[in-house]
Amino acid sequence: MWRGGEGVAQPRGLRMKDPPGAPGTTAGLGLRLAQAFFAAAALAVMASTNDFPSVSAFSYLVAAAILQCLWSLSLAFVDIYAILVKRSLRNAQAVCIFTIGDGITGTLTLGAACASAGITVLIGNDLNICAENHCASFETATAMAFISWFALAPSCILNFWSMASR
C-alpha cells in the first residue's frame, strides 16, 4: 500500500509518515545492515574457534546468528528495493510479518547471547580456565550477538507500534 501521493499538493513519490527506523526508510535499512553485520561477526568469530561444537550453547549461538543474519539481510534487500522505487512499506500484512519475524529472531538471538554469556562467565570468572580455552573469541562473539540484538530491538518495537497504532 503506497501512501505517498494521497495529498493533492504532494509530489508523487514522496514517502510520508514513516518514522525514522521503520521499514522502507534509510534508518531502517541501517538498522537491518547493523543487525546482519554483527550477527555475521558473531558467527565468524565463534566459528573461528575449533572447539565450539563441544558446548551446546555455542552451537546454538552459531545457529541463531545464521538465522538472524539471513532474516536481517532479506529485510535489508526489501528496504533497498522500497528505497530505490521510493515506495512505503506501511502495508498491514507486511508489518505483521516483519513484527512476528523480528520477535522470534530477537528472542532466539537474545537467548543464544545470554546462554553464551553464562558459559563464558563460567569459564572465565568462576572456573578460571581461560588458559586452555578461547575466552577472547567466546567473549567477542557473545558481545557481537548482544549488539545485534540491541540493533534488532528498535526495529521490532517500531514495527509492533505501527502495527498496533493503525
Place this chain on the structure above:
Amino acid sequence: MWRGGEGVAQPRGLRMKDPPGAPGTTAGLGLRLAQAFFAAAALAVMASTNDFPSVSAFSYLVAAAILQCLWSLSLAFVDIYAILVKRSLRNAQAVCIFTIGDGITGTLTLGAACASAGITVLIGNDLNICAENHCASFETATAMAFISWFALAPSCILNFWSMASR
C-alpha cells in the same frame, strides 16, 4: 481514568473495552499471579541447592527471579484493587509504566533463564557430570523461570498494544 460509565444506558461500575489479560481484569490478575508463583518457584528451587553461588549465571537467576516476583506481586495487588473497586486501569501513564517494567523484567528473566539453561546443558549433556551436581534442581529452576517468562509475555504484549493503539 475510569471509563465504565460513559454510555448513558450502561450501569455504573461496569468495566468496558478491556481485553482479557489487560491490567485490571481477572485474566490479567491470573497472569500476574502465575508469573509471581513460577518466579518464586524458580527462586526456591535454585536457593535450595547449596552450590548455586559458585556459578554466576545461577546467582543471576536468583536475582532476576526475586525482581520478577516482586514486580508481578506489586502489579497483582494493583489488579486486585482495581477489580475490588471495579475500576479500569486504562490510564495512559500507568500502562506506559507497566509496559516498560514488563519489558525490563521480561528481558532480565529470559536472559537469566537462557544463561542457566546454557550452564545446565553444559553440565548435563556436554560434560556429563550430573553425578556431582544438582542437575535436577538446576533444570527445574530453569524451567520455572522460562514458564514465568511465558506468562509475562502476553502481559507485556497486551500492555504495549493498548499503549500504541490509543
